[in-house]
């Protein structure tokens with residue numbers, strides 16, 4: 001295994017270790033090679049890097065002392081909530097530590113009156129969903145498996161599937177490299193509560209949505225939602241993306257849907273992949289066709305309309321949805337008629353969105369097909385029509401990828417959307433991975449030049465776009481200089 005170079009010399013390392021143990025407690029620090037090796041890589045194609053130490057704090061006070069120590073020795077710190085990101089952003093830096101926050105996993109408060117939950121970094125969606133379920137509440141639907149942390153997923157590009165809101169975070173607490181504690185939103189006032197992103201003066205919450213480069217977040221308040229009497233997912237078929245998008249926008253804007261997703265036919269048929277214990281999975285035949293040309297009996301796109309409320313209201317919304325579908329050139333799919341054509345999709349959406357509100361492992365079986373390398377971009381609805389066509393052509397023609405999956409998800413009632421396209425590439429074909437990365441970079445360049453859109457999801461390999469962002473880039477770099485003058489916070493992630 002080729003590793004990145006390490007940079008800590010022996011004397012410095014011994015002194016650093018002494019102080020680190022004083023800061024974190026001996027039982028929370030290890031240099032065991034086997035343990036370190038488990039932190040060196042993730043499922044992305046990035047080069048592995050062994051941390052010098054793995055540190056597992058159990059309190060905010062320990063996090064403060066650890067950061068002060070690392071800052072004094074100028075040792076890189078890579079925070080890890082669950083380490084499940086698929087972008088290399090938790091791979092440690094040469095000579096650095098892996099700061100594993102999984103043992104800080106308390107749900108500090110569930111406030112059903114103000115509809116928020118206050119969590120520590122290690123709280124997973126499974127843990128929070130199960131606690132919330134007992135009091136009739138839920139989180140937004142995560143863009144991650146149930147074992148991912150609520151905090152990591154929310155920090156990771158500010159969440160993607162709240163539908164009603166731009167992001168799930170209300171307020172947070174972070175520790176800076178100096179050891180100072182900062183609280184944001186309504187919690188900025190000493191002794192203040194956690195229910196609002198509005199605090200005195202400028203909002204600072206999203207300063208910390210920067211892949212661990214600004215400090216370590218130790219508490220986060222997120223929005224929670226009551227589980228209402230009736231929850232439904234309607235499916236509407238369309239023969240053109242340019243018709244599906246305005247429909248999805250309309251059901252969000254009118255308040256019929258709390259979330260809406262547009263899926264391409266390879267993706268929604270992928271729910272019918274059957275993974276076997278031995279040999280390759282059974283694939284639906286549709287996945288071997290051109291992603292741009294679905295067979296006659298399948299819609300080009302399916303739009304899922306996620307609704308919940310009182311039963312009578314849902315009945316009314318369903319009728320309106322039927323009318324709107326026809327108005328925009330689509331068709332509400334009758335469950336009885338369609339369940340045998342796409343059984344996996346009906347099963348999955350029920351489990352995801354109406355029963356447990358947490359993804360099941362079954363839904364991740366596609367990951368067995370190869371190396372998952374996604375291209376992700378945020379966009380207003382109107383620009384997505386051009387982006388979809390370009391991205392499909394690049395994936396199908398330039399990369400020869402097959403199958404090709406995409407979905408488009410709304411934030412903030414359709415004001416902004418996230419487009420994600422991907423395939424599963426041969427895990428051993430490094431040259432192909434390189435070609436995929438180069439093609440994706442071309443696609444990002446195209447999106448920036450044609451539509452002035454920059455990616456919000458950071459991938460370690462892609463590097464920083466700050467230099468292309470004018471005054472915003474300068475300001476963020478200046479803030480970083482003040483907050484983290486020694487650049488110890490996750491420098492390997494490649495933003496600063």
Ligand SMILES: Cc1cc2nc3c(=O)[nH]c(=O)nc-3n(C[C@H](O)[C@H](O)[C@H](O)COP(=O)(O)OP(=O)(O)OC[C@H]3O[C@@H](n4cnc5c(N)ncnc54)[C@H](O)[C@@H]3O)c2cc1C
Pocket residue numbers: 078079080081082083084085086089090101121143144145148149150151152153154155156160211212213215216217218364367490493
């Ligand atoms: C099977 C699978 C399916 C997935 N599906 C999707 C999908 O459909 N859509 C999608 O968008 N993503 C998907 N993902 C990616 C998913 O979003 C991430 O895996 C997950 O959100 C990361 O959460 P985590 O708790 O593991 O965070 P981590 O990987 O631990 O951290 C993510 C980033 O945040 C930083 N960080 C973590 N905690 C802190 C902290 N306390 N303070 C400061 N910085 C911190 C880390 O340094 C890192 O840069 C999938 C991943 C897997 C494994």
